Amino acid sequence: MNEEILRIEGLKVYFYTYAGVVKAIEGVNLSVRKGECFGLVGETGCGKSVTMRSVIKLVPPPGRIVSGKIYFEGLDVLSLPESEVRKLRGRKIGFIVQEPMSALDPLYKVGYQAGEPLLVHGLVKDVKEMWKRVVNLFKTVMIPEPKERSRNYPHELSGGMKQRVVIATAISCVPDLIIADEPTTNVDVTIQAQILDLLRDLRRKYGTTLILVTHNLGIVAEMCDRVAVMYAGQIVELANVYDLFKDPLHPYTKGLLEAVPIITKSREVRLKPIPGTIPNLIRPPPGCRFHPRCSLVAEICKRERPPMVEVKPEHYVACWLYAKR
Amino acid sequence: MAEYKYYLIRRLLTFIPTILGALFITFIVSHVVPMMPAKAGFARHLNLEALKRLEQLYHLDKPWWEQFAYYVRDLFTGHWGTSMMSGRPIFEDLRDYYPVTVQLAIAGEALILLIGVPLGIVAAMKQDKWIDYVIRVFSLVAYSMPYFLWAIGIQLLFYWKLGWFPGIGLGKPPAKIYTGMYLLDSLLCGDWSSFIDNLRHLFLPAFSLALPNAGVIARLMRGSLLDALSSEYIDYTRMKGLPERMVVLKHAMKNAIIPIITVGGLMFGGLLGGAFITETVFALAGAGRYTVMAVLRSMDIPVIMATTFLIVMTYLLVNLVVDLLYGAVDPRVRL
Ligand SMILES: Nc1ncnc2c1ncn2[C@@H]1O[C@H](COP(=O)(O)OP(=O)(O)OP(=O)(O)O)[C@@H](O)[C@H]1O
Ligand SMILES: [Mg+2]
Numbered sequence: 109m110n111e112e113i114l115r116i117e118g119l120k121v122y123f124y125t126y127a128g129v130v131k132a133i134e135g136v137n138l139s140v141r142k143g144e145c146f147g148l149v150g151e152t153g154c155g156k157s158v159t160m161r162s163v164i165k166l167v168p169p170p171g172r173i174v175s176g177k178i179y180f181e182g183l184d185v186l187s188l189p190e191s192e193v194r195k196l197r198g199r200k201i202g203f204i205v206q207e208p209m210s211a212l213d214p215l216y217k218v219g220y221q222a223g224e225p226l227l228v229h230g231l232v233k234d235v236k237e238m239w240k241r242v243v244n245l246f247k248t249v250m251i252p253e254p255k256e257r258s259r260n261y262p263h264e265l266s267g268g269m270k271q272r273v274v275i276a277t278a279i280s281c282v283p284d285l286i287i288a289d290e291p292t293t294n295v296d297v298t299i300q301a302q303i304l305d306l307l308r309d310l311r312r313k314y315g316t317t318l319i320l321v322t323h324n325l326g327i328v329a330e331m332c333d334r335v336a337v338m339y340a341g342q343i344v345e346l347a348n349v350y351d352l353f354k355d356p357l358h359p360y361t362k363g364l365l366e367a368v369p370i371i372t373k374s375r376e377v378r379l380k381p382i383p384g385t386i387p388n389l390i391r392p393p394p395g396c397r398f399h400p401r402c403s404l405v406a407e408i409c410k411r412e413r414p415p416m417v418e419v420k421p422e423h424y425v426a427c428w429l430y431a432k433r
Numbered sequence: 434m435a436e437y438k439y440y441l442i443r444r445l446l447t448f449i450p451t452i453l454g455a456l457f458i459t460f461i462v463s464h465v466v467p468m469m470p471a472k473a474g475f476a477r478h479l480n481l482e483a484l485k486r487l488e489q490l491y492h493l494d495k496p497w498w499e500q501f502a503y504y505v506r507d508l509f510t511g512h513w514g515t516s517m518m519s520g521r522p523i524f525e526d527l528r529d530y531y532p533v534t535v536q537l538a539i540a541g542e543a544l545i546l547l548i549g550v551p552l553g554i555v556a557a558m559k560q561d562k563w564i565d566y567v568i569r570v571f572s573l574v575a576y577s578m579p580y581f582l583w584a585i586g587i588q589l590l591f592y593w594k595l596g597w598f599p600g601i602g603l604g605k606p607p608a609k610i611y612t613g614m615y616l617l618d619s620l621l622c623g624d625w626s627s628f629i630d631n632l633r634h635l636f637l638p639a640f641s642l643a644l645p646n647a648g649v650i651a652r653l654m655r656g657s658l659l660d661a662l663s664s665e666y667i668d669y670t671r672m673k674g675l676p677e678r679m680v681v682l683k684h685a686m687k688n689a690i691i692p693i694i695t696v697g698g699l700m701f702g703g704l705l706g707g708a709f710i711t712e713t714v715f716a717l718a719g720a721g722r723y724t725v726m727a728v729l730r731s732m733d734i735p736v737i738m739a740t741t742f743l744i745v746m747t748y749l750l751v752n753l754v755v756d757l758l759y760g761a762v763d764p765r766v767r768l
Contacts, residue, residue, distance in 0.1 A: 164672065166671055166672060168668070191676075194675075197674035198672065198673040198674030198675075199674055203672040203673075205665070207665055210664070211665055211666055211668075211669040212666055212669070213666040213667075213684050213688070214666070214763070215684075215688060215762065216684075224670070224673055224675060225673045225674055228674055228675050229674060263764070263765050274669075
């Protein structure tokens with residue numbers, strides 16, 4: 109159970125824009141275990157998507173992976189040649205993207221697009237067999253009338269259906285790892301529940317490892333085994349879900365949990381936002397990147413980056429409140 | 434595919450009212466607007482009997498919709514009148530001259546695509562490299578100069594100075610003539626010496642006609658390929674593990690070509706117009722030169738009308754082809 113499928117070490121990703129170098133990811137470390145559901149949470153723009161895209165070496169330009177190591181099933185991904193990384197994409201690592209609406213090519217039938225990974229990774233002998241597999245895949249992701257739908261074009265399907273097509277695409281080659289980048293942000297609540305059920309079933313069926321990126325803590329509590337909290341391009345806390353919700357350590361995590369709307373007995377919704385704004389990543393604050401917004405800030409926080417320490421078994425936090433100075 | 438069949442049928446049906454609408458405009462211009470200045474001024478001195486007979490002969494005493502019906506019938510049955518300049522029926526004149534113009538325009542269109550599309554692709558793939566700048570400067574220069582300048586310049590350089598290509602007139606007529614387009618006919622009857630000769634004669638005029646438009650297409654292709662390449666669905670094909678060759682050729686290129694189909698098709702009309710100038714410079718016996726002469730020498734209105742009719746019909750036909758191609762590539766327009 110504790111066997112590791114993915115390890116990210118000291119990852120740095122910078123975007124070289126005209127305005128300056130955006131230090132989007134600044135030293136991320138994490139490790140994901142085989143078979144678990146790993147949550148990655150954080151405010152918008154904190155670098156969740158960029159981190160995940162680094163895993164398959166597809167950081168969008170003008171971004172560049174500056175340093176760090178990524179090991180997937182023991183392979184050093186970042187030093188593999190492009191042709192080898194390509195064999196991981198779609199085959200060993202399935203990606204469910206944030207924007208299913210625009211992730212499909214308008215000119216091809218959705219069934220063909222969902223079957224493309226099977227074709228390019230040589231898992232089917234011809235297009236005919238591919239279509240047969242696609243209809244089954246569509247059945248698996250519970251698309252009604254799979255045969256007819258697979259022959260539709262993207263503009264003929266609803267958002268929820270397109271999201272299912274993207275999920276079908278991601279699981280088509282039965283990957284070892286599925287990265288779901290906010291799979292439910294753009295669909296309504298009922299479809300959201302259906303899609304989460306679907307992901308849970310798939311995990312049960314194939315034992316696939318799942319990394320779930322979201323800013324919805326409710327989903328994390330419901331789905332994940334362990335969770336990492338990200339802030340401005342760094343991991344600030346990592347623990348199993350139970351510990352994190354019961355006993356958050358980092359002031360940012362505490363703030364996040366308090367920002368979750370709580371419906372009290374009088375049915376009034378309370379929401380306490382974290383004061384301050386996300387820092388500019390071209391000139392990030394020195395020391396702990398969270399210090400300008402932190403209510404417990406100390407002198408050292410402004411100067412030095414806090415190390416990641418294991419405060420309790422399997423519960424890590426990067427904060428000077430817990431580190432030895 | 435059934436969907437495409439319906440689209441095709443629907444598109445063919447809308448073709449008919451489009452033709453009638455276009456003809457109606459030319460009808461108004463030719464029949465309703467010009468009144469007879471002579472009749473208005475000197476009616477008293479005219480032989481009214483003869484005038485009435487003439488009016489009856491040309492159905493001018495009938496209400497306008499009947500006149501329109503006769504007009505359409507005459508146009509479609511080839512009763513276009515006699516040219517004052519050549520003294521021959523205009524239909525026969527244009528049967529000789531119009532294919533020359535169409536051949537020139539088709540060759541121009543082919544060159545536009547052959548030059549513009551690859552240049553655009555190269556520029557997009559090498560964005561911001563030196564070759565991209567060279568291509569961008571080329572296309573700017575190409576489309577900022579008018580047809581006649583290109584025609585004269587190219588003729589001067591490649592014909593007068595270098596002598597690489599013949600610069601005046603048509604090539605050797607092929608053994609048999611089917612369509613009147615010598616290049617096509619020589620191919621059809623296998624007359625190779627005529628084919629080569631016509632190819633050489635066609636090159637300079639077609640090239641000068643193509644250059645400004647090729648510049649536009651190169652720019653458009655570059656932009657639309659870059660757009661496609663930066664779209665999320667292209668990104669997703671990479672996440673699926675598609676090799677870069679497939680990402681570009683299968684997905685990006687197919688999306689990028691859509692505006693080229695539309696704009697490239699619309700350009701054909703401009704080419705027919707541009708052919709008037711090119712034919713004059715290269716002394717080609719085409720409909721353009723014929724019409725220009727008709728206007729300059731004798732204000733031959735029926736000739737102008739007939740040429741206009743042919744150009745309108747050709748343009749509508751090209752438009753139809755464009756729409757059908759468009760529908761074949763993009764499922765969204767088949768609705
Ligand atoms: N194309 C780009 N150009 C410049 N900077 C970029 C670009 N893409 C991302 N970034 C930087 O990387 C940071 C992280 O972006 P990322 O998309 O990973 O955020 P995210 O956590 O996924 O947010 P969201 O919840 O909105 O999806 C952004 O704040 C931005 O500064
Ligand atoms: Mg994101």
